[in-house]
Amino acid sequence: MFSCWNRRPKPAVMSKAKTQQPAVIHKVIMVGSGGVGKSALTLQFMYDEFVEDYEPTKADSYRKKVVLDGEEVQIDILDTAGQEDYAAIRDNYFRSGEGFLCVFSITEQESFQATAEFREQILRVKNDDNIPFLLVGNKCDLEDKRQVTIDEAQTRAQQWAVPYVETSAKTRANVDKVFYDLMREIRSRKMEAIRQSNGKKIRKKESKKRKCTIL
Amino acid sequence: MADHGGLARVLSKQDFNPENFVGKLAEGPGGESDLLVMKTKVQVLSDETAHSLKKNVYKNYFQFIETAKEISILEGEMYQLSHTLTEQKSLMSSMMEMSLVSDKAIVEEPKEQEQDNPEEETRKNLAFLLEKVEGCSSVTEVPGRHLVHNSDLAELDAESFMQIQRVHSFLLNDSLMIATWLPNRRGPVRYRFQGLYELDSLAVVNVRDAGPVKNAFKILMFPDSKMYQADSAKAKRQWLDILEETKKRKASRDKQKREAALFLAEQQLVTLTTPTEDSNPFGEEDESEALAAIETDFLNSDWIQELPEDLDMCIAQRDFEGAVDLVERVNEYLKDCPKVPAVKEFRARIDHRVKQLTEGLMGELQVSPERSLRGGPRAARRAVMQLIRLGKSAQACDLFLKNRSSIIKYNIRQLKFEGATTLYIRRLCDVFIPCLSETGKEFMKAFQDHYGCMSAFVVWAKKELQMFVSTVNRQVFGGKSSMSVIAECLHNARQQCEELSQIGLDVSFLFESLIATDLERVIRENKDQIIEGVKYRAQDDKWRPMNHLSHTDCLKFVEEMSAGGLDLKNYIYDACFINLTMNTANFSKSCLSFAHDVLLVHTPEIDHLVTEAIADIFRAEVTHIEDSIRNKNFNREHKFILKNAQFVLEVIMSKIEAAYKEQGVVFPKQLLDINGEYRRLKSVVKSLGAS
Ligand SMILES: Nc1nc2c(ncn2[C@@H]2O[C@H](COP(=O)(O)OP(=O)(O)O)[C@@H](O)[C@H]2O)c(=O)[nH]1
Numbered sequence: 001m002f003s004c005w006n007r008r009p010k011p012a013v014m015s016k017a018k019t020q021q022p023a024v025i026h027k028v029i030m031v032g033s034g035g036v037g038k039s040a041l042t043l044q045f046m047y048d049e050f051v052e053d054y055e056p057t058k059a060d061s062y063r064k065k066v067v068l069d070g071e072e073v074q075i076d077i078l079d080t081a082g083q084e085d086y087a088a089i090r091d092n093y094f095r096s097g098e099g100f101l102c103v104f105s106i107t108e109q110e111s112f113q114a115t116a117e118f119r120e121q122i123l124r125v126k127n128d129d130n131i132p133f134l135l136v137g138n139k140c141d142l143e144d145k146r147q148v149t150i151d152e153a154q155t156r157a158q159q160w161a162v163p164y165v166e167t168s169a170k171t172r173a174n175v176d177k178v179f180y181d182l183m184r185e186i187r188s189r190k191m192e193a194i195r196q197s198n199g200k201k202i203r204k205k206e207s208k209k210r211k212c213t214i215l
Numbered sequence: 216m217a218d219h220g221g222l223a224r225v226l227s228k229q230d231f232n233p234e235n236f237v238g239k240l241a242e243g244p245g246g247e248s249d250l251l252v253m254k255t256k257v258q259v260l261s262d263e264t265a266h267s268l269k270k271n272v273y274k275n276y277f278q279f280i281e282t283a284k285e286i287s288i289l290e291g292e293m294y295q296l297s298h299t300l301t302e303q304k305s306l307m308s309s310m311m312e313m314s315l316v317s318d319k320a321i322v323e324e325p326k327e328q329e330q331d332n333p334e335e336e337t338r339k340n341l342a343f344l345l346e347k348v349e350g351c352s353s354v355t356e357v358p359g360r361h362l363v364h365n366s367d368l369a370e371l372d373a374e375s376f377m378q379i380q381r382v383h384s385f386l387l388n389d390s391l392m393i394a395t396w397l398p399n400r401r402g403p404v405r406y407r408f409q410g411l412y413e414l415d416s417l418a419v420v421n422v423r424d425a426g427p428v429k430n431a432f433k434i435l436m437f438p439d440s441k442m443y444q445a446d447s448a449k450a451k452r453q454w455l456d457i458l459e460e461t462k463k464r465k466a467s468r469d470k471q472k473r474e475a476a477l478f479l480a481e482q483q484l485v486t487l488t489t490p491t492e493d494s495n496p497f498g499e500e501d502e503s504e505a506l507a508a509i510e511t512d513f514l515n516s517d518w519i520q521e522l523p524e525d526l527d528m529c530i531a532q533r534d535f536e537g538a539v540d541l542v543e544r545v546n547e548y549l550k551d552c553p554k555v556p557a558v559k560e561f562r563a564r565i566d567h568r569v570k571q572l573t574e575g576l577m578g579e580l581q582v583s584p585e586r587s588l589r590g591g592p593r594a595a596r597r598a599v600m601q602l603i604r605l606g607k608s609a610q611a612c613d614l615f616l617k618n619r620s621s622i623i624k625y626n627i628r629q630l631k632f633e634g635a636t637t638l639y640i641r642r643l644c645d646v647f648i649p650c651l652s653e654t655g656k657e658f659m660k661a662f663q664d665h666y667g668c669m670s671a672f673v674v675w676a677k678k679e680l681q682m683f684v685s686t687v688n689r690q691v692f693g694g695k696s697s698m699s700v701i702a703e704c705l706h707n708a709r710q711q712c713e714e715l716s717q718i719g720l721d722v723s724f725l726f727e728s729l730i731a732t733d734l735e736r737v738i739r740e741n742k743d744q745i746i747e748g749v750k751y752r753a754q755d756d757k758w759r760p761m762n763h764l765s766h767t768d769c770l771k772f773v774e775e776m777s778a779g780g781l782d783l784k785n786y787i788y789d790a791c792f793i794n795l796t797m798n799t800a801n802f803s804k805s806c807l808s809f810a811h812d813v814l815l816v817h818t819p820e821i822d823h824l825v826t827e828a829i830a831d832i833f834r835a836e837v838t839h840i841e842d843s844i845r846n847k848n849f850n851r852e853h854k855f856i857l858k859n860a861q862f863v864l865e866v867i868m869s870k871i872e873a874a875y876k877e878q879g880v881v882f883p884k885q886l887l888d889i890n891g892e893y894r895r896l897k898s899v900v901k902s903l904g905a906s
């Protein structure tokens with residue numbers, strides 16, 4: 001309800017852009033404690049490289065053209081540092097996303113615990129229990145240092161009704177998968193929204209009711 | 216009367232011919248008697264006309280003076296107006312010259328600046344914003360807000376990355392203001408206010424360069440999400456860093472403020488609850504919640520919300536009365552408000568404006584060298600009145616009096632020293648004394664119930680008088696003015712001083728004490744001079760009657776002497792002789808004039824000095840006479856000498872006695888005694904004749 005990017009009327013100048021750039025943009029946000037590999041995952045996905053020590057910034061955004069199930073789309077990744085003092089500012093970041101990769105490091109139990117807080121914040125800000133969301137256990141190449149069991153993580157994912165995927169930014173394992181899976185989720189949500197708005201006239205009452213429950 | 220009216224009509228007819236008129240009258244049956252009647256009628260008419268003419272002239276003159284006064288005040292105001300206009304013009308042009316994207320606007324050491332004089336800086340910076348950006352007045356009015364960074368940016372569409380428009384972005388210490396560029400605009404206003412975003416919730420995103428889009432960053436500010444493009448990587452880096460830094464600084468400032476406010480609120484709660492601690496049913500938290508509720512309640516009404524802006528308006532329009540009305544109203548309102556942080560903050564906003572208002576009012580009273588001072592005292596009174604209402608009576612009093620001092624100084628400077636000292640002193644008095652008295656009246660009007668200020672006025676008046684007297688002294692005693700000039704000047708000044716008692720200000724005593732030394736010195740000097748003259752002339756005194764050679768010259772001399780108050784007609788003999796010596800005549804003249812002068816400035820304080828001086832002069836003359844009598848060379852002139860002695864000691868002395876009487880001063884015994892010297896001289900002559 002809050003993410004209304006695609007429905008916003010576009011300025012006239014933009015019409016030219018349509019022919020050059022894919023109109024569909026999926027907005028992904030990387031969340032998770034510091035040091036879990038959000039930036040590493042993003043950079044691996046974007047540039048196919050593993051950066052050992054990426055200097056953390058507050059928030060970086062990336063844009064890339066990808067082919068999603070035969071359709072050319074753009075992915076917009078917001079890589080946050082998650083150390084913003086103001087909740088209001090964090091909220092503004094989260095509001096701008098359509099889907100979330102909630103990353104923890106399997107080598108760090110605390111980072112796993114922190115995912116619950118991120119989840120909570122996202123749900124609060126987006127006001128949507130079905131927001132596209134993946135729980136990502138990164139650094140799976142470091143099996144010997146594992147602190148978070150797969151069971152543990154999967155249990156939590158089931159509770160939240162979200163997929164759980166283990167990745168390695170270093171080996172590129174499952175890197176593309178998490179981004180593409182999330183994009184698919186986002187895309188299906190968008191389709192659903194379009195269907196809903198099309199059937200709005202027919203199911204006006206129902207939609208109204210639904211709105212109320214959300215609010 | 217009606218008759219006169221008829222006559223007046225006849226006489227004032229345009230084709231009136233006097234000859235025909237008189238001719239007709241003479242031919243008439245009345246003849247001579249008619250003519251005589253007509254003559255008296257014409258006479259009466261002429262008198263009446265003269266009288267009414269005089270009255271009209273007086274009336275017109277009076278009106279003329281009134282008008283001239285008003286014109287001069289108006290002129291002064293015009294001067295001031297033109298001065299203000301030039302001032303504003305130069306201010307505006309200097310603002311136009313200021314570059315919008317000036318590097319100086321980037322605060323390199325904001326901390327230092329904040330300490331220095333944040334308000335001044337703020338006003339400067341944000342006033343400059345007002346000149347450049349349309350519709351941002353609400354932004355500039357927050358006290359303590361200042362500009363940190365600004366530059367041109369391109370706004371991009373966050374989805375397509377296409378440029379939407381050019382904007383100028385202003386980073387303030389607590390918020391970010393975006394203004395859109397107005398194309399095809401002339402003049403200083405180049406941008407229109409678009410939005411103001413508080414830094415508290417501003418999310419900044421660095422956009423990694425993608426394809427053709429470089430140097431971009433995003434501002435996420437729900438529901439807005441904006442993307443901007445800087446000119447260069449460096450410019451973008453600068454924006455991100457300064458944004459980050461400014462946000463941090465604001466966060467820590469807010470934290471401090473919150474802590475301080477919390478501490479204060481706690482303290483207040485303690486003081487509030489202490490007396491009834493036991494019976495206080497509320498926990499601390501309830502209490503602060505209640506306070507928070509109160510604080511919003513108190514400031515929610517419309518007029519309170521609009522007050523700062525209304526005040527600004529009043530100040531800008533120089534509606535000082537209106538502004539003070541508002542201040543009084545809000546003071547009254549806030550008096551009962553609890554001192555919670557929000558109220559305090561509001562109070563600070565008001566105080567900030569009160570300060571501006573006070574400065575404006577003080578400016579009214581301030582004297583700048585270029586500013587004309589002839590603006591009437593009413594303008595000053597207006598400012599004073601408002602300052603008093605603002606509780607600044609001491610400053611008002613100080614400035615008011617300083618203002619008056621300058622007016623006096625200015626008016627005195629306008630006086631040109633033209634020739635006669637007496638005239639100058641008279642003019643000086645005419646300027647100074649009314650100024651003083653007018654100030655007194657104005658002061659009492661303006662500071663009616665502020666008795667504390669009265670002493671300031673008295674001190675001021677004393678200082679001014681001292682300055683005035685020192686000018687008088689310089690002019691009167693400094694030059695080679697004669698005793699008569701001095702006497703006349705002082706007499707004049709003294710009389711004017713006495714007029715001040717009308718406003719309850721008695722400066723006579725002060726005046727006397729300020730002139731006493733110089734006056735005494737001058738009297739002594741003049742006395743000595745006359746005595747010197749007596750001694751000098753004594754050497755050449757041949758004891759011969761004056762011979763003016765011709766009757767005309769003789770009469771001319773008598774005429775001259777009578778101007779000095781001496782009647783010598785009875786002393787003329789043989790057409791051209793006067794039965795007194797030239798020496799006697801000269802002595803009499805200078806002695807009388809001296810006596811007249813010193814009596815003019817006589818006060819009980821110098822009574823003794825005056826009497827002694829006159830007595831000394833007479834004694835010197837008596838000595839000369841007695842020496843002459845005892846001089847064998849003049850044995851045959853005794854009778855003539857005695858005649859001169861009688862003239863000096865009886866005629867002149869009686870004139871001096873009359874002068875005393877005229878001044879209302881008791882004729883002193885010492886001079887009466889000198890009067891008796893004539894008898895002694897006679898007996899000396901007798902004894903010499905006997906031997
Ligand atoms: N071995 C290994 N190291 C990783 C992986 N992902 C990130 N790192 C390292 O973990 C550290 C923190 O990663 P970074 O991407 O900066 O974490 P962020 O704070 O979440 O952005 C860096 O030194 C990375 O090289 C991974 O999958 N495997």
Ligand SMILES: [Mg+2]
Nearest residue numbers: 038039056081
């Ligand atoms: Mg990172």
